[in-house]
Amino acid sequence: MDNQNIRQQLQDAYQNRVAIRVYQDKKIPQEDLDTILDAAWLSPSSIGLEGWRFVVLENAAVKEAIKAVSWGAKSQLDTASHFILLIAEKNARYDSPSVYDSLVRRGISDSKALEARLKQYQIFQESDMEIADDERRLWDWTAKQTYIALGNMMTSAALLGIDSCPIEGFPYGKVNAILAEHGVIDSDKEGIASMLSLGYRLQNPKHPRQRKERKAVISTFN
Ligand SMILES: Cc1cc2nc3c(=O)[nH]c(=O)nc-3n(C[C@H](O)[C@H](O)[C@H](O)COP(=O)(O)O)c2cc1C
Structure with a gap:
């Protein structure tokens, strides 16, 4: 497929995607769902x-x-065909096992190289991002990264003709308690960041989508 075709497909998907709150009684095929979930799985994350x-x-x-x-x-x-919970890790400090594991996963096994990289992450978290000693900031750091996966899932869904809606309209404390009570999360280690509904729209939105003018948000600074 040439770029002109790809551009057209992307433009169609962006134009067609709107937040959908009521869905038809129709299931997303498993292969499509798996592809949408792959978009989340393969999304980039800070320091991997x-x-x-x-x-x-x-x-x-x-x-x-x-x-x-x-x-x-x-x-x-x-009404959604599928409902996804985006869960983010808590306390992902430079000296946590998960940061260490992420390095090993990416093939950094030499102890000197590991030490150097962890020192670099310590500076990054302490001095650059100023999050290292604040649980809330560490949480925000991982939670905001899940929004990359959220966006990728929605765009993938739109390309597959599947509708979606991102969701953060819920009480975080209560939903975390529900998820912990049912064993969906370990609330010492993780929490809900957002949710995503997926399915096929029952009808088009009543009002046309509104956006700021393109030039109000897109610019070039020479
Ligand atoms: C991070 C985020 C959270 C949202 N939370 C909700 C929500 O809880 N419930 C809902 O119905 N819509 C929610 N929305 C949908 C927005 O209201 C919608 O995307 C916005 O009005 C723009 O409309 P459009 O998506 O149709 O272009 C959310 C959107 C985003 C990006």
Whole structure:
């Protein structure tokens, strides 16, 4: 496929993607779902940490419990073909096992090289990002990375003709408690960052999509 075709497909997908809150009673084929999940799995993360998990929520009791407290997800939990939880890791400090593991996973096994890289990450987290000694900032760091996976999943879905809606309209404390109670997460180690509904739109949105003018958000600084 040449670039002109690819550009057209991407443009069509961007134009067609809108946040969908009510879906048809129609299931996404497993191959399409797997491709969407691959987009999350293969998304980039800072220092290659992969401080995330993506859970396809099928459990009816957990869905009901989340629906009862989540203003931003109600009709979607009722009608979406699939519902994804984006889970982010807590306390991913430079001296945590998961940072160490991420280096080993990427083939850095020599002890001197490991030490040098961890020192570099310490400076990065302490002086550059100023997150190392603040649990909330460490959480924000991993949680915001899950939004890359969220975007990639939505664009992949749109290219496959599948609708979606990103969701953060829910009480984080309550949803974390529900997920922990049902054993979906270990709340000492991780928490919910956002959710994603997927399916096929029941109808087009009533109002045309509005955006700022392109030139108000896109510019070149020479
Ligand atoms: C991070 C994020 C969180 C969102 N949370 C919700 C939500 O909880 N419930 C909902 O119905 N829509 C939610 N939305 C959808 C937005 O309202 C929607 O994307 C925005 O109005 C732009 O419209 P469009 O996606 O149709 O272009 C969310 C969008 C983003 C990016």
